[in-house]
Amino acid sequence: MTDKKRLTTKFIRADTYRIARAVRFLLERGSIIRLKRLLSRFHPADTADVLEHLDDDEMHEVFNLLDRESAPDVLEEVEDRDQATLAEGLSDEFLASLVEEMASDDATDLIQLLSPERAGRVLDLIEPHDQAELKRLLVFAPQTAGAIMAAEFAAVVEDALVAEAIEAVRGMADELEDIHYVYVVDNEKRLRGVLPLHKLLLSPPGTPVSSIMITDVVTVPPELDQEEVALLAQRYDLERIPVVDTTGTLLGRITVTDIVDVVSEEVEEDLSRLAGIAEEEMGERSVTRISRLRLPWLVVGLGGGLASAFLISRFQTSLEELIILVFFVPVITNMGGNVGIQSSAIAIRGLATGEISASHMLPRLWTELRVGVLNGLATGLLLAVLAGFWQGSRIALVLGLSMLTVHMVATCTGTFVPMLLKRMGFDPALAAGPFITTMNDVFDLFVYLGIASLFMAHWRS
């Protein structure tokens, strides 16, 4: 979807509530003609947004009012969950006709939302050529280059002339909304080069394409993780990335608008892990479903809290003897948490952008440890002075030492855990999630109460 599409009525997302209300009002009044006229003025992305604000029945009704041309575009744009809901209400035949109109990457996404039986039935109704293409695309694992690529592209063989390349563009112009490159392949469909359209435009029709094509092209294999694809695109400012298999055969191409979506998706993923929420929650409106999605993370946190409680109970005698120790429990756990999340955030982001390499752990740990010592001394001293004035020098000593230790440990674990997770093939962002941060709490408490008990034993003797 690009500039070419009608954008007569654009509205920002904040307006969606108001417009969804208007749509609902027209629906209830049965003003179908007015409603159709209203919908015809929307960009498919806007219509999709309105659909997402309706309940399931209304969504079906409104979707059925869309004209044949915009229905597939709108279906492409709605969120997965609503796509599945909409698909449920459609006949196999209608769904198959919509799938045929969709871009191949969006079509495979939709088919993957269906039950295997239904997917099979719908695929069988699609005309053989498109069906074969979709089946080829369906084998790629989600979130890989193969899954986000589109199989439609303009291509010519390497001994073609500019005039033939122009004909290839003409052949694809109906199917593709925007063509920026023509791919040049050999007789075995192996990628040989890329022709930007402006080169075609500026060269005489009789020019051999091989003399003007770019041969030095960044390609990716279909198995590559989409996050890696996005990093490559960002690093080299690529607008199109051809996907080729091990033999060099051109399978499809990834557009930069897909890359923008990948970057956003990865953000949501990281944020979800950091905050202990499920990605599915974004856009979820049912209170019980939200509650159920959040509960597991909270129960994990509760378990950690109880571990802390148990640990503290082991130090009951020390605490009863010196109740002021209790006052500073939040100071220690707070600081440990804050220090750990600073180090983790830097590691997570650095690993995501490639700035930090998981195979170079020691230099990074050494940097963090030194930062930990510096800031541990600074905050430890500050805390010792303040607490000393308030509660005397004994607690000041315990607090200062604990603060330094907590800093050193938190900077190192905050760095080590994401790097370790990355090495083990997990998402480093998990390191900043509720589980690890809760474990850190337990450890910080152990340091603090342990140091206090040692000193108290010493003071008693």
Added chain:
Amino acid sequence: MTDKKRLTTKFIRADTYRIARAVRFLLERGSIIRLKRLLSRFHPADTADVLEHLDDDEMHEVFNLLDRESAPDVLEEVEDRDQATLAEGLSDEFLASLVEEMASDDATDLIQLLSPERAGRVLDLIEPHDQAELKRLLVFAPQTAGAIMAAEFAAVVEDALVAEAIEAVRGMADELEDIHYVYVVDNEKRLRGVLPLHKLLLSPPGTPVSSIMITDVVTVPPELDQEEVALLAQRYDLERIPVVDTTGTLLGRITVTDIVDVVSEEVEEDLSRLAGIAEEEMGERSVTRISRLRLPWLVVGLGGGLASAFLISRFQTSLEELIILVFFVPVITNMGGNVGIQSSAIAIRGLATGEISASHMLPRLWTELRVGVLNGLATGLLLAVLAGFWQGSRIALVLGLSMLTVHMVATCTGTFVPMLLKRMGFDPALAAGPFITTMNDVFDLFVYLGIASLFMAHWRS
């Protein structure tokens, strides 16, 4: 920079350490010819990456070895901090020649890193046409559409024919590495439409451009925040966004690769605020600078911790009477923190994507409150049962009630604060940062110890 550029030696970022070491080795040995040969095989983005891994002196030396053609490209690619360092070591004349070769948006970014006096001197050395263009661009505030747009584009007047549009493309082909659209303007340079290159390619030379141009184009004003531009691009899958002023005059265009950068930048911003780190820290290698960047956030956290400490001290009598209350302090603060961050993360992300509107606070708060009640009941009950078995039914009652209250408060504040910040024009992500989370801790403790004290007074009577 696109596919067209040499990409002979591509390496992933993880290799940068190794290559930086090789570069340093050649530099120390004085093998300048071999070093030049090595550098000539790198993509500018890769060279920039290597530079960032060298110390300042080495960076200058290596930069001076680059050929005239790749030096501006490399300078475009290095991080701001290193760009400033590199610029310091160059003569005004050389810097001006580099700036002339850079894309206008990158050139203005670089000039803004210089001191006002130096910027003036460098600008004066640039040839008048480019100088005027840069001065026009320099007035736009950072992080707006005007700041990220490039002023170079191919344009024709509306009564032109396809052949003339092709000539416009030819005129820009040297300056722009990739041309996908020709902009159609009237005699006052007001934007009238957009011509995708494939339409030029498929239309006879005598066709009037006005008959094939797209007239329904999404444009943005130069003052629009870059985040809003990115949202528009994402929503409508735009690859180029023309920037026009209030009179409709075409000022420049934003490319989708800039949008990818914006999305990444905004992620770093959000993550920084969430984790309490400074954005400048990404890529920072000096331990004392890292330490100094992190310390202010930690001191804020320390202040909050001390507020908690003071609060607990006010409940000293209750705690001495019932020491087991202490055990559960981390359970309560932990849970409050986890619940709050879940709600905040959803609100922050929703506000960023436009899914949640800051002007519709009440429905969102109502949803969150109900989620809080559900999960408060669930975890409160679980905690009460477990703690009851361990320490008796009295503490169980206090804990269950506190848990429910903490949930209800944390879901609401976690939602309210980001929305309020957004309305007041601040970044909602600040709500998940150390300051607000620390304040929540104090409040959670107050709820817990307050409820406990009330019950204890009741039990005593």
